Amino acid sequence: MAGYAISRDDYLRRLRRIEGQVRGLQQMVEDDTYCIDVLTQISSVTKALQAVGLGLLDEHVRHCVRDAAEESPEAGDAKVEEAVAAVARLLRS
Amino acid sequence: MAGYAISRDDYLRRLRRIEGQVRGLQQMVEDDTYCIDVLTQISSVTKALQAVGLGLLDEHVRHCVRDAAEESPEAGDAKVEEAVAAVARLLRS
Amino acid sequence: MAGYAISRDDYLRRLRRIEGQVRGLQQMVEDDTYCIDVLTQISSVTKALQAVGLGLLDEHVRHCVRDAAEESPEAGDAKVEEAVAAVARLLRS
Amino acid sequence: MAGYAISRDDYLRRLRRIEGQVRGLQQMVEDDTYCIDVLTQISSVTKALQAVGLGLLDEHVRHCVRDAAEESPEAGDAKVEEAVAAVARLLRS
Numbered sequence: 571m572a573g574y575a576i577s578r579d580d581y582l583r584r585l586r587r588i589e590g591q592v593r594g595l596q597q598m599v600e601d602d603t604y605c606i607d608v609l610t611q612i613s614s615v616t617k618a619l620q621a622v623g624l625g626l627l628d629e630h631v632r633h634c635v636r637d638a639a640e641e642s643p644e645a646g647d648a649k650v651e652e653a654v655a656a657v658a659r660l661l662r663s
Numbered sequence: 664m665a666g667y668a669i670s671r672d673d674y675l676r677r678l679r680r681i682e683g684q685v686r687g688l689q690q691m692v693e694d695d696t697y698c699i700d701v702l703t704q705i706s707s708v709t710k711a712l713q714a715v716g717l718g719l720l721d722e723h724v725r726h727c728v729r730d731a732a733e734e735s736p737e738a739g740d741a742k743v744e745e746a747v748a749a750v751a752r753l754l755r756s
Numbered sequence: 757m758a759g760y761a762i763s764r765d766d767y768l769r770r771l772r773r774i775e776g777q778v779r780g781l782q783q784m785v786e787d788d789t790y791c792i793d794v795l796t797q798i799s800s801v802t803k804a805l806q807a808v809g810l811g812l813l814d815e816h817v818r819h820c821v822r823d824a825a826e827e828s829p830e831a832g833d834a835k836v837e838e839a840v841a842a843v844a845r846l847l848r849s
Numbered sequence: 850m851a852g853y854a855i856s857r858d859d860y861l862r863r864l865r866r867i868e869g870q871v872r873g874l875q876q877m878v879e880d881d882t883y884c885i886d887v888l889t890q891i892s893s894v895t896k897a898l899q900a901v902g903l904g905l906l907d908e909h910v911r912h913c914v915r916d917a918a919e920e921s922p923e924a925g926d927a928k929v930e931e932a933v934a935a936v937a938r939l940l941r942s
Contacts, residue, residue: 578692578695582693585689585692586689588685589682589689592678592685595678595715596675596678596679596682599671599674599675600675605722606723606746606749608719609716609719609723609749609753612712612715612753613749613752613753613755613756616709616713616753616756619708619709619712620705620709620756622705623702623705623706624840624847626701626702627702627843628836630699631817632833632836635821636822636825639822646822650814651814652699653699654813654814656703657810657813657846658806659702659703659706660705660706660709660847661810661847662706662942663706663707663709663710663713663941713937713940717936720933721933724910724914724929724932725929728914732915739915740911743910747903747906747907747910750903750939751899751903753936754939754940756848764879771871771874772875775871775872778868778871781864781901782865782868785857785861785864786857786861791906791909792931792935794905795902795906795909795935795938795939798898798939799941800942802895802899803942805894806891806895806942808874809888809892812884813884813888816884816885816888820884838885839885842885842888842889842892845888845892846888846895848892849893
């Protein structure tokens with residue numbers, strides 16, 4: 571159990587919308603849409619993806635980190651390190 | 664003509680791959696994949712989208728800005744402002 | 757106690773180096789340094805600041821969130837929300 | 850001439866304010882300020898730095914790229930590539 575069962579449908583709904591936005595980007599490129607408008611749409615898709623990422627991070631810290639910390643401080647610390655490394659990757663992307 | 668005709672196929676290919684990655688994210692969520700692995704994949708999709716955005720930006724400055732600047736300095740300046748505003752949106756996303 | 761007493765000196769050392777880098781940026785501007793070189797240095801200072809932020813985030817989750825969660829699940833949840841909101845601000849900056 | 854002489858004073862003023870903000874961060878750490886408040890201030894400094902970067906980018910494209918393009922298309926292209934590489938570094942930072 572990955573700990574995000576509660577709002578899994580919400581994540582799926584959002585990811586399906588993002589998939590539709592990416593198809594919209596393909597259509598924009600096929601239609602020779604003005605670059606700046608494509609760039610604006612890319613920013614919007616990126617923002618939507620980051621929002622999904624932040625939601626997952628929230629649940630990860632709320633559940634996985636806490637469960638691990640209850641097991642042992644070392645297990646909790648390992649989960650924290652993993653989460654912060656994931657945030658670092660999000661920041662660099 | 665939006666100025667990116669030359670590598671339009673390359674953009675489409677990349678965007679189709681990104682679409683596949685977003686479908687992969689849906690599958691990961693459906694499979695209750697470990698949050699951190701989903702986050703890592705989100706970073707990777709975001710990076711791929713930003714790369715498409717940087718490619719478009721390159722062509723925009725190379726073509727649209729230059730063409731506008733040949734028309735008039737004011738037209739060129741307007742295009743530059745627009746491009747920098749687009750970069751600002753990318754940075755904030 | 758803010759929870760980062762252990763490596764406070766390390767943070768201070770890093771922040772003093774960042775202060776020096778910002779003064780270096782001023783010198784670059786005064787010397788009419790080539791824009792792109794100034795931009796590269798700005799990226800480097802931003803990266804150094806983000807690294808300090810990630811360090812603080814790590815300690816925050818490790819200590820404040822955990823301590824709050826031991827108090828009550830609600831207190832823990834409030835700290836998690838606060839931390840994720842801080843990450844969202846980092847991502848948008 | 851780096852092409853940003855006109856608003857050099859404005860850049861210096863901003864960079865001095867950023868230097869003050871970085872010193873403020875040091876004080877916050879010395880005072881054991883709550884991590885999340887330090888993180889919020891880090892986001893704000895990062896945003897201020899990015900704004901300086903975007904200003905420089907604007908002038909770079911407006912002046913250096915255009916001047917180079919007038920010299921030769923190849924020189925213009927080289928400047929564009931350099932500018933887009935700088936944006937990529939900003940995005941990754």
